[in-house]
Structure formats: structure tokens, C-alpha cells
Amino acid sequence: MALIIRSSAIHAAGCYTTTAIRKGERVAEYTGPRMSKAEADERYEHLPITYLFGLGDGSVVIDGHCNAMFINHSCDPNCQTEEVRGRVWIRAIRKIGPGEEITYDYCLYDGDGEDATCNCGAKKCRGTMYSKEELRRRKRVEKKAAADSENKTRGKAPSGNGVKKRRPVKA
Numbered sequence: 258m259a260l261i262i263r264s265s266a267i268h269a270a271g272c273y274t275t276t277a278i279r280k281g282e283r284v285a286e287y288t289g290p291r292m293s294k295a296e297a298d299e300r301y302e303h304l305p306i307t308y309l310f311g312l313g314d315g316s317v318v319i320d321g322h323c324n325a326m327f328i329n330h331s332c333d334p335n336c337q338t339e340e341v342r343g344r345v346w347i348r349a350i351r352k353i354g355p356g357e358e359i360t361y362d363y364c365l366y367d368g369d370g371e372d373a374t375c376n377c378g379a380k381k382c383r384g385t386m387y388s389k390e391e392l393r394r395r396k397r398v399e400k401k402a403a404a405d406s407e408n409k410t411r412g413k414a415p416s417g418n419g420v421k422k423r424r425p426v427k428a
Contacts, residue, residue: 259326260285260359267329271358278353283361284336287345289322310338310345315366318347328387331360333379364388418428 260383260401265271278284287310297318301307309323313369325347328336336347338361347361363386365373373386385392 258282258284262324262327265329265358266378267331267358267360267416271328271329271346271360273358274325274353274355275425276355280349280351282349283346284349285325285328285347286349287319287321287323287325287338289320289326291317291319294318294389312340312345313342323353328361329377330360330363330375331377331379332375332382333364333377334360336361362388364391366391367400 258274258278261273261275262270263273271320272285274284280317289308291312294316296310297320301309301372307328307394309318310321311318325345328347335349335351335357336354336359337350339346339348347359352361365385365387375384375386383389383392
């Protein structure tokens with residue numbers, strides 16, 4: 258299998274296959290220097306685009322320096338990522354035809370309030386590269402902030418302030 262990098266309708270450059278790829282086949286490995294998330298945040302604080310891939314719990318990232326860094330996000334991907342013994346592989350989840358762009362769902366989970374707008378064009382595009390779980394988490398945070406703001410204007414204590422009511426102790 259041969260991969261090439263060329264212009265993409267999704268985002269700038271993309272990774273394409275020149276040959277057919279079978280479902281289940283490894284397409285590429287995400288490689289590059291590894292560093293802590295904190296180090297990456299500091300190093301790339303002012304850059305709009307990074308090619309970081311979070312490992313495990315996200316405390317360590319791979320700074321992509323490979324063909325796989327050009328694989329774009331899609332809400333209807335033809336590949337998925339898998340971590341095997343500390344290595345990240347991109348694997349085909351369906352048959353991929355020659356000339357087709359390789360994509361996977363980024364499932365972003367950290368972005369400091371950024372939108373991470375998706376441009377994949379899929380019929381069921383969710384409009385963002387954030388994972389469904391991250392979108393639910395953000396919605397809960399927004400809901401709590403709105404409730405706290407409403408409570409503040411009414412003079413009530415914020416929700417979830419950690420104060421528990423005690424039951425009277427019988428003597």
C-alpha cells in the first residue's frame with residue numbers, strides 16, 4: 258500500500274491511498290517525539306495548528322512527524338486509531354478504494370474552549386472534532402454555569418458548592 262499527501266477538501270492537505278485497502282488492515286502508524294501534555298501546551302501555546310496525538314489518559318502526547326499527521330478528521334471515517342503497546346496505529350474500518358482520502362474521528366477531548374470546527378462534509382457531521390463525550394461534558398459545564406449565574410442573580414448559593422445539609426442528631 259502506498260500513501261500520498263495532497264490537497265484535501267476537508268483541511269489543507271490530506272493523506273490518500275493509491276491502492277485498495279482491506280477492512281482491518283493497518284494503514285499507518287502515528288509516530289514522532291513524545292512529551293508530556295503540559296510540555297506540548299507550553300511549546301505550542303501560540304500556534305493555531307498542532308499534530309499532537311494523546312496517548313492513554315492524555316498525559317503524554319505524540320508530536321506527529323509522519324504521513325499519519327496528514328490524516329484528516331471525519332465524522333464518517335474510514336479508519337480508526339488503536340493503541341497497541343504504546344504505539345498508535347490507524348486501521349481501516351471498511352474497504353477503502355484507491356484514491357480515497359484516509360480519515361478517522363479525532364474524538365478531541367481538550368481544547369480550552371476552542372470550537373474545533375469540523376469541515377468533513379459527512380451527512381451526519383456533528384460540526385466539531387470533539388468527541389461525543391466531550392460535547393456532553395461541555396454541555397453539563399455550560400448548564401451548571403447558567404444555573405449558577407441564575408442562582409447568583411436570585412441571591413441563592415451556586416449549585417454543586419459542596420455544602421451538604423446535615424440531619425439533626427437524635428439524643
